[in-house]
Amino acid sequence: MTNSNSDTPGFETQAIHNGSNYREDTGAVIPPLFQTSTFEYGNAGGFDYTRSGNPNFRNLEAILSGIENAKHATVFGSGVSAITAVVSTLKSGDWIVAEENIYGCTYRMLDQVFEKFGIQVEYTDLTNPDNFSRITERKPEFVWLESPTNPLLKIVDIKAIAEVAHEVGSTVLVDNTFASSVFQKPLDLGADLSLTSTTKYTNGHSDALGGVVCSNNPDWQEKMLFAQKALGLQPSPFDTWLITRGVKTMGVRMAKHHENALQFAEWLEGHSKVKWVRYPWLSSHPQHELAKKQMTGGSGIVTAEIDLSIDATRKFLEDLQYFALAESLGGIESLVCHPASMTHASIPKEVRESVGLTDGVVRFSIGIEDCDDLISDVETALN
Numbered sequence: 001m002t003n004s005n006s007d008t009p010g011f012e013t014q015a016i017h018n019g020s021n022y023r024e025d026t027g028a029v030i031p032p033l034f035q036t037s038t039f040e041y042g043n044a045g046g047f048d049y050t051r052s053g054n055p056n057f058r059n060l061e062a063i064l065s066g067i068e069n070a071k072h073a074t075v076f077g078s079g080v081s082a083i084t085a086v087v088s089t090l091k092s093g094d095w096i097v098a099e100e101n102i103y104g105c106t107y108r109m110l111d112q113v114f115e116k117f118g119i120q121v122e123y124t125d126l127t128n129p130d131n132f133s134r135i136t137e138r139k140p141e142f143v144w145l146e147s148p149t150n151p152l153l154k155i156v157d158i159k160a161i162a163e164v165a166h167e168v169g170s171t172v173l174v175d176n177t178f179a180s181s182v183f184q185k186p187l188d189l190g191a192d193l194s195l196t197s198t199t200k201y202t203n204g205h206s207d208a209l210g211g212v213v214c215s216n217n218p219d220w221q222e223k224m225l226f227a228q229k230a231l232g233l234q235p236s237p238f239d240t241w242l243i244t245r246g247v248k249t250m251g252v253r254m255a256k257h258h259e260n261a262l263q264f265a266e267w268l269e270g271h272s273k274v275k276w277v278r279y280p281w282l283s284s285h286p287q288h289e290l291a292k293k294q295m296t297g298g299s300g301i302v303t304a305e306i307d308l309s310i311d312a313t314r315k316f317l318e319d320l321q322y323f324a325l326a327e328s329l330g331g332i333e334s335l336v337c338h339p340a341s342m343t344h345a346s347i348p349k350e351v352r353e354s355v356g357l358t359d360g361v362v363r364f365s366i367g368i369e370d371c372d373d374l375i376s377d378v379e380t381a382l383n
Contacts, residue, residue: 011182012251014066019059019244031059033241052229056240061212063247064202067181069188070214074224077235079177079197080105082211085227086173086193090141092118097135098144099126101152101355103175104344106144112346125355126156127287132164139168145191146175148291151303151339151363152356153178153278155287158294162190177201180330182254183297187216200330201300203246204253208239253332253368257300260374261366265302267375273382275305275360301329302364306382310359313338317362319381322374329365334374337363 009017022045023031034055039047047053057075065073076082083106090096096110100123110121122138124131126145135143143165147156162172173193174186180201186194196202198210213224228234258281265279277284280291281298291298306313317325323336340359344352352358366374 009066011067015063015250016248018066019062021059021062022055030245031055034237036237050237051232051234054234054237054240056237056244057235060198060210060240060244060247063244064181064196064198064212065214067247067250068176068194068214069185070194071216072218072221072224073212073214074221074228075198075235075240076211076213076228076233077239078209079195079199079211080109081233081235082195082197082213083109085224085231085233086142086195086213087114087119088227088231089223090114090119094119094142095138095140096121096142096144097138097140097170098123098142099146099149099154099156100124101149101154101357102144102146103150103177104339104346106175107344108346126161127154129157129160132161135161135164135170136168140170143170143172144175145173146178147184147294148178148280148299148301150178151301151337151344151361153280153285153301153303155280155285155291155294157290158186158189158191162192166190177330178301179295179299180250180254182251183258183295183299187214189294192217193220198243198247199328201254201257202250202330203243204250204330204332205242205246206328206331206333208242208246210235210239210243254297254299256368257330257366258297260368260371261300261302262298263371264364264366264374264378268302268304268378271379271382273307275307278303300366302366304362304364305358305360306362308360313360313362316381320377321381322369322377323364329363331365332368334367334369335365337365339363 037050060075061073098121124134145156165172172191174191176186176194177197177200194214196212198212262281265277265282268274269277279302323334326335327342
């Protein structure tokens with residue numbers, strides 16, 4: 001993860017050394033946890049109430065803005081809180097053009113919450129350049145992207161879409177959760193906002209919730225700080241302290257996630273009971289060349305369609321030993337998810353299947369265990 005630009009510290013250096021303020025006069029190598037709801041008036045940091053800011057928030061924001069090549073970062077209580085903060089800036093009648101294979105909770109929020117307030121969404125396949133015309137014609141307030149998408153791992157051309165969107169004055173947001181800040185820098189590719197669920201790879205230990213929105217625009221930073229405070233979307237000091245600790249090992253963790261996921265995907269692709277496998281670093285991936293152009297690694301998610309009945313698929317998932325059947329992803333431990341009945345259950349069946357999310361699709365979050373053990377586990381359960 002070295003940085004060829006000698007003027008800018010490398011990823012690991014920033015992750016370890018940024019955000020080390022508020023250590024008082026103790027000389028503590030790691031900044032302490034400020035587990036307080038309020039602050040005495042007139043303190044040097046200008047803190048008053050943790051909903052409006054906390055030293056642990058600022059330390060994490062300093063790290064995340066650095067590793068995303070951003071001028072600003074605002075942390076939130078979860079990835080969904082970060083999504084809420086962004087969508088709350090819209091008004092009745094505003095449009096969003098979104099990639100059709102969107103995260104299930106994002107779809108649910110837009111469909112069941114913000115639609116009531118007049119926010120309108122058009123979903124389209126943004127891996128197809130022919131559909132970029134929907135941006136030009138609709139002139140949406142937001143173009144909402146994920147790359148790779150959840151769970152089908154589609155790769156969208158962030159730079160090309162940003163150029164089209166900016167011509168009509170649209171704001172481009174990229175949910176960077178699956179790629180991680182290690183393997184993709186959305187702002188460098190032309191996006192206006194980079195949103196990440198820091199619950200996942202950023203923290204990496206499945207023990208804290210968080211989200212972040214990064215930008216280079218001071219107006220967006222003000223909007224995000226307002227949402228953090230006014231809507232009560234702030235994280236807890238303890239969670240931000242845990243995520244600050246987790247991000248320090250993110251570089252080495254992501255290298256292992258990528259190594260394991262590629263080995264696992266190559267093995268899985270050759271299995272007789274598997275219809276197809278998606279992983280950005282497989283040459284069979286439909287957008288493989290684009291992935292290698294705008295990412296520096298494939299990350300740790302592998303998605304496949306298993307050639308089994310729905311009952312047999314459930315039995316397969318239950319028989320796994322090293323893969324816990326659970327939602328979420330990005331931790332050091334391996335997880336497996338059945339999107340149709342779990343993360344994307346809120347999306348109507350006909351909508352799911354229209355984008356390729358059938359009942360046989362399984363999403364593997366590959367951890368940093370010995371990959372041979374993970375392969376053996378899946379081999380035994382499939383057979």
